[in-house]
Amino acid sequence: MTPTGHLDTEACYRAVQSRDRRFDGVFYTAVRTTGIYCRPSCPARTPAAANVTFHATAASAHSAGFRACKRCLPDATPGSPEWDVAADVAGRAMRLIADGLVDREGVDGLARRVGYTPRHLGRLLTQELGAAPLALARARRAQSARVLIETTDLPLTDVAFASGFASVRQFNETLREIYAASPTELRGRRGGSPTRGAVTMRLPVRTPFTGRALFDFLALRAVPGVEVVVGDVYARTLRLPHGPGIVRLRLPDSDAVGETAVAEATFELADLRDLSAASERTRRLLDADCDPVAVAAALGSDDVLGRVVSSAPGLRVPGHVDGEEVAVRAVLGQQVSVAGARTVAGRFVQQWGEAVETDVPGLTHLFPSSATLAEQDPEALPMPRARGRALVGMCAALAAGDVVLDRGADREDVRASLLALPGIGPWTADYIALRALGHPDVFLPTDIGIRDALIALGQDPGRAADLGERWRPWRSYAQVHLWNTLTRIKEN
Template sequence: MDLDPAACYRAVQSRDRRFDGVFYTAVHSTGIYCRPSCPARTPRVENVSFHPTAAAAHAAGFRACRRCLPDTTPGSPRWDLAADLAGRAMRLVADGVVEREGVEGLARRLGYSSRHLNRVLHAELGAGPLALARAHRAQTARVLIDTTDLPFADVAFAAGFASVRQFNDTIREVYAATPRELRQGRRATPGTGTIELAIGLRAPFAAAELMAFLVRHRVAGVETGGADWFARTMRLPHGAGSLRVELLDDPGRVRLQLRLADLRDTAAAVERARRLLDADADPGAVDDHLARDAGLGPLVRRHPGLRVPGHVDGFEAAVRTVLGQQVSIASASGTAARLASAHGSTFGGGDDVPTVVFPSPAQLAEADPEQWPMPRRRAATVHRLATEVAEGRLELDRGVDRDATRAALLALPGIGPWTVDVVAMRAWGDPDVWLPTDLGTQQALTMLGLRPEAAESWRPWRSYAQSQLWQLVLEQPRPTRRTRPSRPATKEAS
């Protein structure tokens, strides 16, 4: 990853928060690295170097600044924009694949040898997969130390360390302090499987609009929410879990509560929550680009920081999108809820937390599609999709090769471009998806007096333009029963 030192230093001089997480500033005179917006005195230009990842700064011998906490910044939006090998690897590392499957498992998922993967990551990111995973474990541990009362043994376990000794050694090396010193005497309480923390994102953040979208598309039993919060269950690598996100007065943070069957799933659960909120987006770059368009500009200025609603599970997103073909949102959500109730499992419960876990690929593959409450052809499509994923011929996580997986999905009967593009946008984090056949898109374009070809100027942020168009449709008053038009046979996702 090429970094322009002059441009990076200008960002540091201006303390521009938009670059937090995009690169890191290493100060040679102090031996620490900072985020660009660190409030400390700006170092002299001859005393700094710039690194694309925290792992690269660690590998170069620098420690994390204890004032600006550079390891708690949002991730770089580059990984979703480029979707190259380095970006795919970063997403899988954040999901804990190295801890669960090792470097060989990571390389196998990406379709390359471990040697080639090491070479590419060192060239692109300044660190190999082991160093990236180590940095991610340290960052997860730091967040848990700062924001929870978990005992340190539980923190080490939840962050993915193999032992408490490894945890202590890494924390001392990365932060030049012991875990106890970082927590500064806070009293710990026994771990219960429930974790509360805050996750950071870049402002502006159109939080209310995102919550409204998620709540409108909720599947009863699996998801629930209100004006300023959203909760749902999820399948995780070591068991089930649930998350609850709640808006705060601070536009750069969201409160996250996790309930987990296994604390080893902490990092994966946090990563899924970040996906749901599109927390690594760069709203400044997106809004600056889209606001230049005469037709779209007023919408962007009305809703700055509008996110693309994400998803916690690629398979679930694909199934629900298939169920949403040519039917209303309410109908699709109702069908998904009945499917989940009949074939899913249960987890936990409690205040404002649903209990139904959406079925796994294996659970749906083993079920009889003839009994499902949907047309036979659609049931056959869902069953075939579940079978392909359950038997390992298809993967739908965020680290997939988008082009190859798109082709594999399109090869399945009953799945067309609209379905794949919705999955790419919401589950894979593709920032440049355009849905010209979507009913909501067509309605918004008509209201704005725009033609579909206008979207070409919105690249590479067409997914965010899509969100603006859907938001416009949602704001329109609903027609009364007497004037409601007949529904055209088109697909609807908004």
């Protein structure tokens, strides 16, 4: 594939002929003779090259008048790995749209967040993605609605608002247009399952997927009151736009290449309108849209990392559901062990976190907000005074909006803003970029875990930075692979 928004027609058609699943979600195939669009791996007969066009997004295919294939369900794929890692405006906008920002703040709000006028942003996204912001948001709402209709027994009215539609009428009209079926007809195709006050969704992830390693990473760092691990379930509280919620996750292991696995996520929300945001933030936590095949191809031939990568195919960079929480925990983790940072974070939660009622034993609070921590006396915090001042200063900047840690922010601007704050150095800024911003190309050469891992591999840790240059543009994945070589993931 060529860069964002510019598809190579011949390469796309070859992928369609081979039914290569690795390109599902990367582009969509529209067939003029049927008026249908499909994923590249659709099992239907391959259409003639003269009858097809290719689209970067499902919304582009919708805008061109095509309906989703009822056989391959092209919108039921993981998101494009290109949008997930792209640092350009289109990638940043797509991540915010996926989080439901257009539903909450409109196109004007999206334009403000990426630093463009609404008109210019519309032109840019239409050029790059084949659809304007409203059409992209509409496609996301339709996909969310279909998943809820077919996998839960939520009343259809609840589905409409949970997926972001402003009215039931809009919901009905959109689904009829995109799927050529009413919501009731869609529900009749597959049986839902009782929700019992919760909504269980199957979140698609690209394979291979090493879910157990991600689970272990999260379990080791679980903050009491906010996160719990019981058996094979990881659960945590969520701070969402319209109220609190919780998610319980089961993570699969899959060695299959170029396919789609699913992580089971059960959400309990104070307001169903937050379902789209909750599911998208959980997918960020899983790094679900990563292209592990591309990562393995880039790192697997390296003489230092080759065997490491092949021993853990599909290893993900652990993301997060809340960028501001990551930032606070990064500062708490400066020059202390993982266990020590976890203990201090637990104290913060008990003292300043917002209490919530849940039916999961041990989940009792939301992590303290940056606004709350910005009001604290840094001299009284349970940490060295300099670190306390750095923490309170950073939280003040976050609360004021001077630093924004959602995935729509420009990564280099965020890094510069963080480094300008007293007490925030490169390790902290880059750890935040790794987990909060989903940056694919971050490396922490001074990290103690990296140094230990390199020594164990017979490498000089003093050469860490030079070695990292060989692993561009996937240094974040090299970082996690090195952490994963340790007998247990050490402090980082």
